[in-house]
Amino acid sequence: MTLSASTHLAPSTVSLPLAQRMSRMKTSAVREILKVAERPEILSFAGGLPAPELFPVEAIAQAHAEVFAHEGPAAMQYSTTEGYGPLREWICGHLAQRGLTATTEQVIITSGSQQGIDLVAKVMLDPGDVVVVENPSYLAALQNFDGYQARIEYVGSDHEGMRVEELEALVARVGKPKLIYIVPNFHNPKGTTLSLERRHALVRFAQRHRVLILEDNPYGELRFRGEALPSIASLDDMGVVVQLGTFSKTLAPGLRIAWAAGSKELMRSLTIVKQSTDLHTATLSQRATARLLTKFDYDAHVTKLRAVYGERCQAMLDSLELHMPEGTQWTHPDGGMFLWVELPRGLRGEDILPRAIEQRVAFVPGSPFFAANPRPECIRLNYSNRPPELIEEGMRRLASVLAAQ
Amino acid sequence: MTLSASTHLAPSTVSLPLAQRMSRMKTSAVREILKVAERPEILSFAGGLPAPELFPVEAIAQAHAEVFAHEGPAAMQYSTTEGYGPLREWICGHLAQRGLTATTEQVIITSGSQQGIDLVAKVMLDPGDVVVVENPSYLAALQNFDGYQARIEYVGSDHEGMRVEELEALVARVGKPKLIYIVPNFHNPKGTTLSLERRHALVRFAQRHRVLILEDNPYGELRFRGEALPSIASLDDMGVVVQLGTFSKTLAPGLRIAWAAGSKELMRSLTIVKQSTDLHTATLSQRATARLLTKFDYDAHVTKLRAVYGERCQAMLDSLELHMPEGTQWTHPDGGMFLWVELPRGLRGEDILPRAIEQRVAFVPGSPFFAANPRPECIRLNYSNRPPELIEEGMRRLASVLAAQ
Numbered sequence: 001m002t003l004s005a006s007t008h009l010a011p012s013t014v015s016l017p018l019a020q021r022m023s024r025m026k027t028s029a030v031r032e033i034l035k036v037a038e039r040p041e042i043l044s045f046a047g048g049l050p051a052p053e054l055f056p057v058e059a060i061a062q063a064h065a066e067v068f069a070h071e072g073p074a075a076m077q078y079s080t081t082e083g084y085g086p087l088r089e090w091i092c093g094h095l096a097q098r099g100l101t102a103t104t105e106q107v108i109i110t111s112g113s114q115q116g117i118d119l120v121a122k123v124m125l126d127p128g129d130v131v132v133v134e135n136p137s138y139l140a141a142l143q144n145f146d147g148y149q150a151r152i153e154y155v156g157s158d159h160e161g162m163r164v165e166e167l168e169a170l171v172a173r174v175g176k177p178k179l180i181y182i183v184p185n186f187h188n189p190k191g192t193t194l195s196l197e198r199r200h201a202l203v204r205f206a207q208r209h210r211v212l213i214l215e216d217n218p219y220g221e222l223r224f225r226g227e228a229l230p231s232i233a234s235l236d237d238m239g240v241v242v243q244l245g246t247f248s249k250t251l252a253p254g255l256r257i258a259w260a261a262g263s264k265e266l267m268r269s270l271t272i273v274k275q276s277t278d279l280h281t282a283t284l285s286q287r288a289t290a291r292l293l294t295k296f297d298y299d300a301h302v303t304k305l306r307a308v309y310g311e312r313c314q315a316m317l318d319s320l321e322l323h324m325p326e327g328t329q330w331t332h333p334d335g336g337m338f339l340w341v342e343l344p345r346g347l348r349g350e351d352i353l354p355r356a357i358e359q360r361v362a363f364v365p366g367s368p369f370f371a372a373n374p375r376p377e378c379i380r381l382n383y384s385n386r387p388p389e390l391i392e393e394g395m396r397r398l399a400s401v402l403a404a405q
Numbered sequence: 406m407t408l409s410a411s412t413h414l415a416p417s418t419v420s421l422p423l424a425q426r427m428s429r430m431k432t433s434a435v436r437e438i439l440k441v442a443e444r445p446e447i448l449s450f451a452g453g454l455p456a457p458e459l460f461p462v463e464a465i466a467q468a469h470a471e472v473f474a475h476e477g478p479a480a481m482q483y484s485t486t487e488g489y490g491p492l493r494e495w496i497c498g499h500l501a502q503r504g505l506t507a508t509t510e511q512v513i514i515t516s517g518s519q520q521g522i523d524l525v526a527k528v529m530l531d532p533g534d535v536v537v538v539e540n541p542s543y544l545a546a547l548q549n550f551d552g553y554q555a556r557i558e559y560v561g562s563d564h565e566g567m568r569v570e571e572l573e574a575l576v577a578r579v580g581k582p583k584l585i586y587i588v589p590n591f592h593n594p595k596g597t598t599l600s601l602e603r604r605h606a607l608v609r610f611a612q613r614h615r616v617l618i619l620e621d622n623p624y625g626e627l628r629f630r631g632e633a634l635p636s637i638a639s640l641d642d643m644g645v646v647v648q649l650g651t652f653s654k655t656l657a658p659g660l661r662i663a664w665a666a667g668s669k670e671l672m673r674s675l676t677i678v679k680q681s682t683d684l685h686t687a688t689l690s691q692r693a694t695a696r697l698l699t700k701f702d703y704d705a706h707v708t709k710l711r712a713v714y715g716e717r718c719q720a721m722l723d724s725l726e727l728h729m730p731e732g733t734q735w736t737h738p739d740g741g742m743f744l745w746v747e748l749p750r751g752l753r754g755e756d757i758l759p760r761a762i763e764q765r766v767a768f769v770p771g772s773p774f775f776a777a778n779p780r781p782e783c784i785r786l787n788y789s790n791r792p793p794e795l796i797e798e799g800m801r802r803l804a805s806v807l808a809a810q
Contacts, residue, residue, distance in 0.1 A: 007504055007505055007506065007635075007639040007640070007642075008505075008506045008507075008642075009500070009505050009506060009507035009508075009511050009638055009639075009648075009666055009667070009668075010641050010642045010643055010644040010645075010646075010668060011644055011668050011669055011670075012643070012644030012645075012668035012669070012670040012671060013642075013643045013644055014612070014615050014643050014644065014645060015615070016529075016615060016616075016617050016644075016645065016671070017583065017615075018528055018529060018674060019527070019528060019529055019530050019531045019534075019553075020531050021527070021531075022528060022674060022677075022678075025677050025678065025681070026677070035485075047483070048483075049482060049483060050482075052478035052479070052481065052482050053478065055477070055478050055481040055482075057473060057477035057478060057481060058473075060473070060481065061469075061470065061473035061474075061477065064466075064469050064470075064473070065466065065469075065470060068462055068463075068465070068466035068469070069466075072460070072462035072466065073457035073458065073460050073462060074457070075659055076457065076460040076462060076465065076657035076658070076659040076660070077454060077455075077457050077460075077657070077658060077659050078452070078453070078454060078653075078658045078659065079659065080440070095414070099412055100412055100413075100414050101412065101413045101414060102413075102414035103414075106414050111516055111661075111683045111687075112683050112684055114681070114682065114683050114684045115682065115683040118681070118682045118683065122424065122426070122552065123423055123424060123427060124421075124423060124424055125424050126424045126425050126426075127532075129424075140680065140681050140684065143680065143681035144681040144682070146681075147527065147678065147681055147682075148424075178422065207419070210419050210420070210421060210422075211421075212421050230412075233414055234412040234414075235412070236415050237412075237413075237415045237418075238415055238417070238418045238419050239415040239416055239417030239418055239419065239421075240415075240417075240419060240421065241415075243414075248483075252481035252482070252689075253481070253482060253483045253688075254480055254481040254482050254483065254484065254687060254688030254689050255481070255687060255689060256516075256683070256684075256685075256686070256687040256688075261414055262414070263414075263415060263416050263417035264416055264417070265416075265417045266417060266421070269423060269427060272427075272430050272431070273427075273430065273552065275545065275548065276430070276519070276523070276545050276548035276549040276551075276552055277519065277520065277523045277549070277552075277682075278516045278517050278519050278520040278523065278661070278683070279517055279519045279545065279661075280661075281661070282516075282659060282660060282661040282687055282690055283658075283659030283661075284657075284659050284660060284690070285687055285689070285690065
C-alpha cells in the first residue's frame with residue numbers, strides 16, 4: 001500500500017466558511033486551564049476529576065478479561081444503538097432502588113453524560129429556542145446549547161439551588177422555554193442541592209407549560225451528608241423529565257459509560273439521533289461494565305467513595321476556615337465534588353489564577369460558568385482529587401496568594 | 406439511599422415539541438432489518454459487519470491487560486478531547502506510509518468514523534447549506550446531514566465512482582455547496598472506487614470553489630485487487646480535505662476508535678465541537694489501541710483480512726454468476742465489504758426481502774441509500790461476514806427466491 005512520495009496534509013490556505021454556530025463556540029476555559037494545571041508540581045483543584053486511587057482498577061480489569069475470554073468476538077463487533085440489554089436492565093434495577101421504576105425501553109446507553117446532553121439538545125432544540133439554566137451552570141452544557149444556537153436564559157440560584165419560583169416571571173418575559181437544564185444534586189460548580197419543595201414546584205411548572213426538564217445527575221450517588229431527596233423524574237407522572245446518570249463518578253470516567261432515562265417516545269427519538277451521531281457506544285466497555293456489576297459490590301464501593309469524598313470536603317472546609325482571609329465565603333456541599341468560593345475585597349478569580357499557578361496551586365475562575373452577568377469574584381474548587389493533607393497545603397498556598405493581593 | 410416508594414418513570418402523556426430536524430430523521434432501515442436478520446438461522450448479508458472470527462481478540466485482550474497493569478488509573482481517568490498523544494502519533498506514521506504527512510495537531514481521535522461525520526457536519530453546516538453526495542451514498546451520513554437540515558444534492562455515480570464532471574453543472578443549478586461527502590474506496594453501498602483522474606478533478610473543483618471535501622475512508626485498507634490510489638487528501642495543497650480513517654474495519658468496531666485528519670484550523674474547530682459533544686473518546690480504548698499497535702503486526706493482520714475478504718468477494722461473485730437469474734447485474738469491487746446488485750425484471754428489493762427472510766437469507770434493499778430518485782431494483786450484499794460456503798448457500802437461497810417471483 002505504500003506510495004513512493006509523501007505529501008504533506010495541507011495547512012489551510014483558504015478560508016472555508018464554517019457554520020454560524022462556530023462563532024458562538026469557544027474552547028472551554030476549564031479544559032485549557034486543566035492543561036497548564038497538569039504539571040505535577042501544581043496542586044490543582046481545577047479539574048472535575050474523581051480520585052484516581054479509588055478507581056476499582058482490578059475489578060474493571062477482571063471484568064474486561066472475562067469479556068475477552070467468554071464473549072470476545074461479540075464484544076468486538078458492532079452493536080445496537082440503544083445499548084447492551086443486560087446493562088440497561090441493571091440500570092433499571094438501580095433506578096428502582098432509588099424510587100424510579102423504568103422499563104429497558106426507557107433507558108439508553110450514552111457515551112458519557114455529555115453525550116446525553118448533546119442528544120437531548122439535538123432532539124429538542126431549534127435555533128432561537130429558549131433553554132433555561134441556573135446561573136452559574138455546568139459549562140459544557142452551556143457550550144452544547146450554544147452549539148444548537150439556543151437562546152440561553154437563566155434564573156438565579158441560592159443555597160437551595162435553582163430559584164424555581166422565578167420561572168413564571170421568565171416565561172412572561174421571554175416566552176415559553178423548550179428545555180430546563182438542571183443539576184439538582186451537588187451542583188457543578190456550586191455544590192448546592194435543589195430542595196424538595198423546589199423539585200415539586202419545578203415538575204408542576206414543566207407539566208403546566210409542557211417543557212422538558214433535563215435532570216443531569218452525575219453526582220447524586222456521592223452524598224456524604226443528609227438524606228437523599230427524590231429525583232425530579234420520580235415526581236413526574238407526565239413524561240416531562242429526561243434523567244441522565246453515569247458511571248463516570250462511581251466507577252471511572254475513562255470508560256465513557258452513562259445513560260439517559262425518560263419516556264419511551266423520547267428515548268426512541270434519542271436513539272434515532274444517536275444512530276447518526278456515533279452509531280453506538282463501545283460494545284466492549286458496555287459488556288465489561290455489565291459483567292463487572294454482576295459481581296462487584298457497587299454499593300459498598302460507592303459507600304467508600306462517599307466516605308472519602310466527605311472527608312476531603314471536610315478537610316477543604318476546615319482549611320478554608322483556617323486560612324482564608326476575612327470576607328471569603330464558600331458553600332457547604334452535602335455531596336459531590338465541588339465547592340464554590342466568593343473571594344473577598346473584589347478580588348477576581350481570573351486575575352488570581354496566574355499568581356496561584358506561580359505558587360503551584362490551581363482552581364477554576366467562576367466567570368465562564370455564568371450564562372450571563374458573570375461574577376468574577378467567584379472560583380470553583382474540586383476536593384475529590386487530592387488527599388486531605390494536600391488539600392490543606394493547597395488551601396494554604398491559595399490563601400497566601402489572596403493575602404498578598 | 407433507597408427510598409421507600411418507587412415511582413414509575415412516566416410514559417409521555419403530553420406532546421413535547423421536538424426540534425424541526427426530527428421530522429426529517431427516521432430510524433435507519435438498515436439497522437431495523439439487522440435486528441430481524443440477527444436470528445441465527447438466517448444467513449444475513451445485510452449488515453456491514455467485519456468477520457468476527459478475524460478480530461484479533463487475544464492481542465486486544467493482552468493490550469487491555471497491559472494497560473490495566475501499567476497505567477490503570479490514568480486509563481480510567483478523564484483525558485483530552487483531541488485524543489491520546491501516542492495513538493495520534495501512530496496514526497501520523499500510518500498516514501505517512503500511505504503518502505500523507507501530517508502533524509499530530511492535524512489528527513484527532515473520534516468515537517468511530519460516524520462521529521467524524523457528525524463533527525464535520527456540526528462545524529460546517531447551517532440549515533439549507535448544500536451538501537453534495539454520490540447517489541446512492543452511505544445511509545448514516547445522509548441521516549446525519551438531514552439532522553443538520555442540510556440541502557442534500559447529488560451527482561450520479563458509475564463504475565469509477567462519483568461523476569465529478571457533473572459538479573460544475575450542479576453549482577450552476579443550486580449554487581455553491583458547503584461540503585462534498587465521498588467514500589472514494591470500495592464505496593458503501595456500491596463497492597466502486599473513484600478513479601485517479603476524478604480524484605484530481607475533485608480536488609481542483611473543491612479548491613476553485615472553496616468547498617470542503619469529507620473523504621470518508623473506512624475501507625481503504627481492505628484492497629484485495631489492484632494498486633492503491635493516492636488519497637484525495639494527498640492531492641490537496643490548500644487544506645480543503647478532511648479525511649476520516651478508522652480501526653473499525655481493521656481491528657474491531659466494538660472499540661469505537663477512529664480519527665479525523667485535516668488542516669490544523671479545522672481540527673481545532675472539530676475539537677471545540679467534540680468537547681461539548683462527548684468530552685473525549687474512551688481513555689481505556691485509546692490507550693489499549695495505542696499499546697496494541699506498538700507490538701501487534703498490524704500490516705500482517707490487514708494483509709490477512711485482505712486475503713480472506715478477497716476470497717469471500719470472489720465466492721460471492723462466483724455464486725452470483727452461477728445462480729442468479731438472467732438479467733441480474735452486480736459490481737466487481739477491488740476491496741471493501743460490499744457489492745451492489747441490480748435485480749432483473751423490475752423486481753424490487755423491498756418486496757423481495759420478506760420472502761428472502763422466509764427462506765432464511767437477508768440483504769439490504771437499495772432504496773434507502775439514495776438521496777433522491779431511489780432505484781428499488783437495487784440491493785446491497787455484504788461478503789465480509791460469512792465464509793465462502795455460507796456465501797454460496799446464501800446466494801443459492803436468494804436466487805431461488807428471485808426465480809420464484
